[in-house]
Amino acid sequence: MAAVTAPRQDGPPDRGPKQDRSRVTRQRLLEAAVACLAEHGWAGSTVAVVAERAGVSRGAAQHHFPTREDLFTAAVEYVAEERSQALRALPTDDRTQTVAGLVGLFTGPLFRAALQLWVAASNEEQLRARVTELEARVGRESHRIAVELLGADESRPGVRETVQGLLDMARGLGLATLLTDDTTRRDRVVAQWSRLIDEALTDGR
Numbered sequence: 001m002a003a004v005t006a007p008r009q010d011g012p013p014d015r016g017p018k019q020d021r022s023r024v025t026r027q028r029l030l031e032a033a034v035a036c037l038a039e040h041g042w043a044g045s046t047v048a049v050v051a052e053r054a055g056v057s058r059g060a061a062q063h064h065f066p067t068r069e070d071l072f073t074a075a076v077e078y079v080a081e082e083r084s085q086a087l088r089a090l091p092t093d094d095r096t097q098t099v100a101g102l103v104g105l106f107t108g109p110l111f112r113a114a115l116q117l118w119v120a121a122s123n124e125e126q127l128r129a130r131v132t133e134l135e136a137r138v139g140r141e142s143h144r145i146a147v148e149l150l151g152a153d154e155s156r157p158g159v160r161e162t163v164q165g166l167l168d169m170a171r172g173l174g175l176a177t178l179l180t181d182d183t184t185r186r187d188r189v190v191a192q193w194s195r196l197i198d199e200a201l202t203d204g205r
Helices: 013-041 047-054 058-064 070-087 095-104 109-123 126-151 159-177 183-201
Strands: none
Touching: 013 058, 013 109, 013 126, 047 058, 047 070, 047 126, 058 183, 070 095, 070 109, 070 126, 095 159, 095 183, 109 126, 109 159, 126 159, 159 183
């Protein structure tokens, strides 16, 4: 009597686990790319360095991201998504906490990584258009979320500019943090901006 042969397990049943592994690998590469940019800058962040940090082969990295530009623009897009999620998690019942949270998004490793790519894009023609478009999209999203969190009515004169000024100020404080620990001065600036924001957004109260 012939032995019963077990059915093969290739084909569609394997696609789920393979896709899961692929997503995990991609996530590890993006996280490694962000960390490398934040710590080593553009010049020190090659595909090989990122792949080693992620614990995958260079070939696997290039399978997901064929070029260095593909990898790092995807990493900054990942930064943007993480930043948006962090924004949405901020408290809405306390404007001081909201302002502090918005500023905090520009003083951590995610902002540092994005900044490194912006600097590289200013000198790398192949990066410039991609990073410019991405940053414009991120800027619009950040502004929209800030408006929602602050409960700002942009139909009122000056409110839109006030919110944008807050984000520009936060970015400037993030730049200052790259060189020194500016926590004490930053706290005072945040407190003052919170008062200004509250006055600008309050309807005559």
